[in-house]
Amino acid sequence: MSTETETDFPGGWEAMAAEYVLGLLPQDERAAFEAQMRADPDLEQDVVAWAEYFSTFTDDIPEEAPPPQLWKRISAQAFGTRRRPGWRLLLPYLAGGVAAAAITWGVYTSGVLTPQQGTHLYADLVAQDQGYVLLAHWAPDSETFMLRRDGGAFPTDNSIEIWVIPAADAAPVSVGLMAQDDLTQIPVPPEMTALMQPGAMVAISLEPLGGSVTGAPSGPVLALAALDIRS
Structure with a gap:
């Protein structure tokens, strides 16, 4: 691993x-680390080495789809007396999937800190109760977020809003509203392209017409999945 560079952070750059x-660094420390990595190619090798090491932890963990009734229970908890944001209640149930996606993200951050340079990302979103079968696609070459609707009817009295959650401790950021057409295409502004990383979560929520007025999902979260890289 790289020769340790003097730093104020405990354990140095290697740690x-x-x-x-x-994905444990706060935003300010993450920005400082990425700046140091751009100046220190050896530090990129540390990232690759750690990503490969952590990836072995999930080799023996089988994939398991959550039961359909889970979404009803989560929705009930999200809008019960506690009134906690529904998107936060969803995250613990997807910890295994987030961890695996985060490891994949760690591998691909080595040498390519910005997937918009050419890494297409995908996420399958399924809302069984509503019949939605959706494919999310981040196209970095055109900086466009797309959502293909393969199943489910467009609501008449509500809007469906698309969100990206870049990390488990981050707030959802609205990408836009799902279009009535089967294919939604949303140009992503430059300040949001950095959020489109492997391991970031994509969610859809049922909102009032025109979208949420709170800046966060205010209606039921219908589906949630992690962006990943596919061959």
Whole structure:
């Protein structure tokens, strides 16, 4: 691994590389680490090494789809007496999927800190109760977020809003509203393209016509999935 560069962070840059791969760094420390990595090619090798090491932790974990009734229970909890944001209640149930996606993200951050340089990302969103079968696609070459609707009817009295959650401790950011056509195409502004990383979560929520007025999902979260890289 790289020769340690003097830093104020405990454990030095090498220790930060491990936290970076796991997505544990606060925003300011993450920005400082990425700036150092651009100046220190050896630090990129630390990221690759840690990503490969952590990836072995999930080799023996089988994939498991959540039961359909889980979404009803989550929705009930999200809009019960506690009134906690529904999107936060969803995240613990997807910890395994988020961890696996984060490891994939760590591998691909080595040498390519911005997937918009050419890494297409996908996520399958399924809302069984509503019949929605959707494919989310981040196209970095055109900086366009697309949502293909393969199943489910467009609501008449509500809007469906699309959100990206870049990290488990981050707030959802609205991408836009699902179009009535089977294919939604939303140009993403430059300040949002950095959010489109492997491991970021994509969610859809049922909102009032025109979308949420709170800046966060205010209606039921219908589906949630992680962006990943596919061959």
